[in-house]
Amino acid sequence: MLTMGSFQEVSDDIARKFDKLYLDHIAQGLHRGQFLPMAHRGEITEDDFAAELPDIVAGFKPGRTDNNERLMCELVGMGSPDLCVATLAYQRAIESGEDMIQVDMLG
Numbered sequence: 651m652l653t654m655g656s657f658q659e660v661s662d663d664i665a666r667k668f669d670k671l672y673l674d675h676i677a678q679g680l681h682r683g684q685f686l687p688m689a690h691r692g693e694i695t696e697d698d699f700a701a702e703l704p705d706i707v708a709g710f711k712p713g714r715t716d717n718n719e720r721l722m723c724e725l726v727g728m729g730s731p732d733l734c735v736a737t738l739a740y741q742r743a744i745e746s747g748e749d750m751i752q753v754d755m756l757g
Contacts, residue, residue, distance in 0.1 A: 653724045656682045662693070668722040670700040672713075674735075675726065684724040707735045 651668070653659040665671070665684065673679035676696050680689040688694040701711035703723060714721060743750055 651720075651722045653684045653722070654727065656726060658684050658687060660684065662688055665722060667720065669719045670714075670721050671698060672701055672703055672706070672721065672723040673699055673726070674703045674724070674732070676702055678726050679724055683726045704734050707738045 651660070651664075665688070671685075671694075673685075676699050679685055679699075680694070680696065685694050701713070703725070705711040706713040
């Protein structure tokens, strides 16, 4: 499941059902967005998150390790990690050698 933005999108009960939780930036994700109410009540801390998304994309930390895992990721939206993740994803796509759709943003 993916939530995006600065506000809570699903109930705390739903968020508690996931095996692993991820954020684009843990400190910001505890300050605003989906997990803010739980953080304010002390029900969730930095230690409850498996990783930050840029660390997974860069290969520093694992993402899914079991096909049956239920994962939840909240993307609050931070420019620098977004750019980093997009760059790494683009580089990996190019390196894969697979055909990709080309978009001409200038024409």
